[in-house]
Amino acid sequence: MKILHTSDWHLGQTLHFQSRDEEHSHFLDWLFEVIQKEQIDCLLHTGDVFDVGNPTNSSRELYFTFLSKLQRTNCKTTIIIAGNHDSPMMLQHSASLLANLQIFVITTAQKFQQPIEIKNSLGETCAICSPIPYLRDQDLMLYKQDENIDETKERLRNAIESYYIEAFHKAQQNNPKKVPIILTGHLVAHKGEMTESQSERPIHRQNFGELHTTNLPSEISYVALGHLHKPQQINGGVLTRYAGSPIPLSFQEVNYHHSITIVEIIDNSIQTTQVSIPRFRMLLRISIRNFDEFEQQLLTSLDVESTLSPTWIECECKDFIVTDSIKVELQTIAQNHNASILKFTHIFTEPNKQFADAIPTKDISSFTEMEMFVMTLEQSKTNVTEEDQKDLLTTFAEALGQFQEFNKEGK
Template identity: 35%
Template structure:
């Protein structure tokens, strides 16, 4: 029996971009996704983590998710929505509303869970049904793996690397035992895989000093691996191991991504050529991220030549970033000149940054002047360098491990 599902991830509901909320763009995406669900009527919708942008999302972001689940269930009552927690999510929080989710044929797996001194595999294996309530697939759900949740269980989990391998082995073995010949196996995980291409908006994932995981964790019996965390849609090593990517660009480094939802059809009884079929549905871009980069002498002319046409809704106006090069000090009224040259009511000017001429010639962005607040990682590395120490990857990994542990403690306190 064939199973058809949508693979999506990294919605980051509630994100603020240079103090501008993204509610309008997310609403447009969710409305578009509802239209795809109504047309295709898939068996399942998979959301592979980072549903929200922060562990304590605003009520408006939570309302967006729950309104979407309500609307999706109304137009496709047989469709299951399966969600896992990403590193931006609180696993405890997304599981708290389980009774509500069940009414809309939805399920969230936020934490691994333990039972009788072992991983609770039963809660991680979710059956996917067809309209006649036959099981057509099993979804192996692996939320973001925090060291504190997966180590210290037994002799096989003495450190994070061993624990990750052991968890995958146990979960896949249990799935094999339950699987019937006409059922597919789908593994959904929020992780950074080796060989994946990153952007600058992804928070580093570090588990026990090892950031990127190997695709060797996935047994050949797995028909499809639905990954979350990296925002660029991409395959990792093999055709059936994929990141769907984020639905909207979450930073300027993602402005050229072809954001998409992946439609996957698996027929376990078909021949190898027709076993798995993929179709990428490109998500319409409602708000553009535009970057102007060039010499100061040409800047005002370039800005004035931008496409015109007023956009009434402020939240639908395009984001604009300007980076200019100059050897001389810029005029004190540069921002005012730029704002006067901009076509009215079409753009939101987020940032003006100066790049020193020598840095441009060397293709080196380290000299870029940027007043954006530093991340904890950048702040630590800056202080480390100011103290006279050399850059050390092992120190960086240790710091990120501590940061991840602190975030876990905050999640537990919030819970």
């Protein structure tokens, strides 16, 4: 009997205002093929189906189309839990309808929920699952006054842990054949590794509520987790895995393979295998010190044979001010190579003198915000140390970038 564990789809996500629907659609087609090829009996989704509580129509369509296609496969049981990005109410709307198709959507913590039996193609129960969604504040406890950080930490951790232990006991009571018990969760496990971008939003009061898997009953066969976007196994304690997100959700999430996990149960013993998900679009980070470096770097990084969707680039300009006209030129170069620059960032490692010198004399109205800032800084250089100048430039560039994104969003 095979269970496919996947997580953190974040359907409807946008990356610098670009829709990810195309990549998600390719992923779901790929996933469907894996389910057929591997003869998967059960699909287990550990949360963050959608990126936001009120997802776009196109992302809802991806979700329902995929679930309806599953009906044509051997995958007869689907278990989906809500993550911290999901709206429990939104997922709940279709939950009773989906339950008729053996698709169980668990949106809120229900302490006495009946565990779900997972059956093989012969209809024999091979595992049981006590599904636990992302535990929200109201499921755990409310803030107590006059409590210090350590006390809050302790209380949160105990509340989460006892929830898991209780869910295990519930499963054990409903397990006459003594088949493997599987728990789920959407949380931070102790020793879990966040991505560099920290695209996992802090939960449980700045991640205070870490689950220590070493404290869980050893009779639990598998803990299927979501929330951390990098696929990983948690060392120590019961067998615990994060399936990880299927696509990189930021430019920082490109340096590892994204995968799904196949959990195979043979004679009550469990074995997990990762299957790498192909890249459907290349995300590239380029760091340049001058204009010419851009095309050189692009050419070394791009796979000219690639038939993937256009590459998306994040371009870091190091000690080099990229004006609006340079942006247009760089964008044209990118487009000639089937790529598009989604974001420019600035980083300054040297004081600003050389940039100020480089700015040609021109009408004040034609200066960019960055150039104006550099000139202001130049005028006040006697009061500002070189070190502070670098920091100010980097901070200003960052603030300006955010302001420009915010403005774009408003439109």
